[in-house]
Amino acid sequence: MSTVTRLLGIALAGVGFVILFFGMNTGDVLSWIWSFVGLIVMSFGFALLTAGRTAQKKPPPPTVTEIRCSSCDFKEIRDFKKGDYVLMPVGDACPKCHSAMTIEGVYIVREEPEVKYNV
Ligand SMILES: [Zn+2]
Numbered sequence: 001m002s003t004v005t006r007l008l009g010i011a012l013a014g015v016g017f018v019i020l021f022f023g024m025n026t027g028d029v030l031s032w033i034w035s036f037v038g039l040i041v042m043s044f045g046f047a048l049l050t051a052g053r054t055a056q057k058k059p060p061p062p063t064v065t066e067i068r069c070s071s072c073d074f075k076e077i078r079d080f081k082k083g084d085y086v087l088m089p090v091g092d093a094c095p096k097c098h099s100a101m102t103i104e105g106v107y108i109v110r111e112e113p114e115v116k117y118n119v
Pocket residue numbers: 069070071072073074094095096097098099
């Protein structure tokens with residue numbers, strides 16, 4: 001879908017440029033109208049191009065920290081905080097047995113790949 005939008009943007013920018021170019025070279029009274037139309041078509045094409053580019057930009061994948069209790073099997077996953085590292089003791093006590101907890105792992109949550117259906 002984004003490829004179609006990009007191609008349409010390129011086509012419109014090209015058509016707009018041709019209209020602008022020939023409009024300026026006709027020399028008659030209508031030349032400024034053609035130039036104006038060409039500019040509008042061109043800017044519309046470039047708007048489509050930039051819109052497609054921003055839509056493709058994805059936010060970085062979130063990082064999570066896995067915390068594990070050293071005494072029981074309690075496990076918690078929370079957002080990664082700057083300075084977190086594996087086996088770092090966590091200040092918070094286990095909500096189940098109030099023992100000390102350590103960081104078991106730091107993971108980057110990968111986004112699920114897009115499911116493609118064969119039609
Ligand atoms: Zn515990």
